[in-house]
Amino acid sequence: MSKLSRRxxxxxGALTAAGAGGLAVAAKLAHRYGLVPPDSGGIYGPGxxxxxxxxxxxxxxSMAREFSRSQIxxxxxxxxxxxxxxxxxxxxAAGFADWQLKVDGTVAEPKTFSLAELxxxxxxxxxxxxxxxxxxxxxAEWTGVPLAHVLxxxxxxxxxxxxxxxxxxxxxxxxxxxADALHPQTLLAHEMNGGELPVxxxxxxxxxxxxxxxYKSVKYITSLTVTENIKQFGKGLGxxxxxxxxxxxxxx
Amino acid sequence: MKKHEAWAYNxxxxxxxxxxxxxxxxxxxxxxxxxxxxxxxxxxxxxxxxGGQQSARTLHFFLTAALVLFLLVHVFxxxxxxxxxxxxxxxxxxxxxxxxx
Numbered sequence: 001m002s003k004l005s006r007r008x009x010x011x012x013g014a015l016t017a018a019g020a021g022g023l024a025v026a027a028k029l030a031h032r033y034g035l036v037p038p039d040s041g042g043i044y045g046p047g048x049x050x051x052x053x054x055x056x057x058x059x060x061x062s063m064a065r066e067f068s069r070s071q072i073x074x075x076x077x078x079x080x081x082x083x084x085x086x087x088x089x090x091x092x093a094a095g096f097a098d099w100q101l102k103v104d105g106t107v108a109e110p111k112t113f114s115l116a117e118l119x120x121x122x123x124x125x126x127x128x129x130x131x132x133x134x135x136x137x138x139x140a141e142w143t144g145v146p147l148a149h150v151l152x153x154x155x156x157x158x159x160x161x162x163x164x165x166x167x168x169x170x171x172x173x174x175x176x177x178x179a180d181a182l183h184p185q186t187l188l189a190h191e192m193n194g195g196e197l198p199v200x201x202x203x204x205x206x207x208x209x210x211x212x213x214x215y216k217s218v219k220y221i222t223s224l225t226v227t228e229n230i231k232q233f234g235k236g237l238g239x240x241x242x243x244x245x246x247x248x249x250x251x252x
Numbered sequence: 253m254k255k256h257e258a259w260a261y262n263x264x265x266x267x268x269x270x271x272x273x274x275x276x277x278x279x280x281x282x283x284x285x286x287x288x289x290x291x292x293x294x295x296x297x298x299x300x301x302x303g304g305q306q307s308a309r310t311l312h313f314f315l316t317a318a319l320v321l322f323l324l325v326h327v328f329x330x331x332x333x334x335x336x337x338x339x340x341x342x343x344x345x346x347x348x349x350x351x352x353x
Contacts (some may be wrong), residue, residue, distance in 0.1 A: 055290045062294035129305065131289055137305060209288045251290030 004136060004172075034177070036160060038230045038238030039248040052249040059251075060179050065212035067127045067149065072193060073138035078200035081169070081219065088168060096204040101150075101188070105164075105226035108155025117203055119190055121153075122147040132214040133246065138180055140201075142208050144189035148182045152224065162230040162238070165207050168220035172237040175230055175248075176209055185210040213250035215241055273320060276315055283312040 030036050035053035037164040039045065047107040087174040091099055096115050102112040124146050131137040147163065152184030156163075180186055187208040190197050196201035209216040230238050261269070285291045286299040286308035304307045330338045 059290050059294040062290070064289065064293045065296045065299075129289075131287075131305065135309060211293045213289060252288040 020151040022031050026080035037247075037249045038162075038175075038236065038240040039139075044247070048242050048247050048249060051247075051252065053096065055249070055251045056177075056179060056185075058074075058213070062211070063127050064126075064185055068131070069140050069141070071128065071139050072127060072141060076140055076201070077132075077136050078198075079132070079214075080122055081200075084168065084220070089185045092199065101221060101224075102153045102207060102223040103137060103150060103226070104162050104223070105113075106157040107151075107226050107229055108157075111154050113150070115190065118145050118150075118188060118205070120204055121149055124184070124187060125191075126187075126210070128185070128208075128210045129216050130217060133250070141193050142187055142189045143191035143194075144187035144206075144208065146184060147186045147188055148184065150224070151181065155225045157228065159228050161228050162226075162232055164227060164230070165221055166223045168222050168224075172218055172240055173234070174207070174218050175217055175233070176212075177225075178204070180211065183211070211251050213252065215246060216250050268322075272319070276319060276322075280312060280315040280319065283308045283315065287312065 030053055035049070035056055037048050037052040040049045099115045101113045101115075101118060102110075103113070122145065123143055125141055125143040127139060127141045128222070129137050129139045131203065160178060162175045162177055164173060164175040176186070185208075189202070189206045189208040190204060192198065192201055192203075197206060203219070207218045207221050207222045208217070225233075227233070230236075234240065235243055237243055241250075242248045282298065283302065286294075286302050287305060292299045292305070299305055299308055302311065
């Protein structure tokens, strides 16, 4: 083996310094352009940040694949949920007439919508695949009000960066950035395959985020909060899922 | 420097490395990306060519098994061929020959 020459040593040193400087500049730019996910700390943080930044630079406006009617899964997997309790049963018995969606945060006018109001809003349908972290997937037709429309109705502030959403299951909350919140396929879904959204699939109201894994499509949505500071919620990781080891950005 | 027979790779070995580097690794990256809902939304043909997301997942699993097996066999061979001299060769890029070899 030849000895490392002085020239090589200097070149290697210069390259290392340039690399470190480049990384620092990249980190600064990433922060400025909102390319850093809320769960950017920890050992998986750099990987999560790289994934999120790359996806936002390359696929910000992409649309999830839509399938034909004949491709809809005959037997979609109804992922089990823990028992929802008596309060939910009472709401269900009344046909969810008293189900409410509360919207607050950095909006011109905080509002509460009934299910009937949400159903009367402009609706959009798409036949898309829902894909779980565990590996299973199915294709279904989802119908609902685009989240972007609800955000317009309440007058979401232009400086908002994220939308937080919570489930009737209190421990389950998530958030998405504005790229996904304003994405035309992102729905507050209330119908599935042409019928009312079954409880097993998240009825009466489910968030449907088409470009991320299934755990971002939270079931039983009860409230939304528009925010410009995602760090103030929970443990500051942007959702409940990163607290148990899942990535906040599930576009992978 | 004259190449000693013991230091050269035979055809089967060369084929194995060719397959791993130019087929298995690109395929495992491709099938991995095909499981990403965001990537697929931008490049749908990447998953259509593979026959859908579940096919990509199956291929990804078999490729993982193949690569892990390849690794285990190689670690085993390194142990058989003399662990320290082989590891030293990997790190420094040159093999130390024994006297008279």
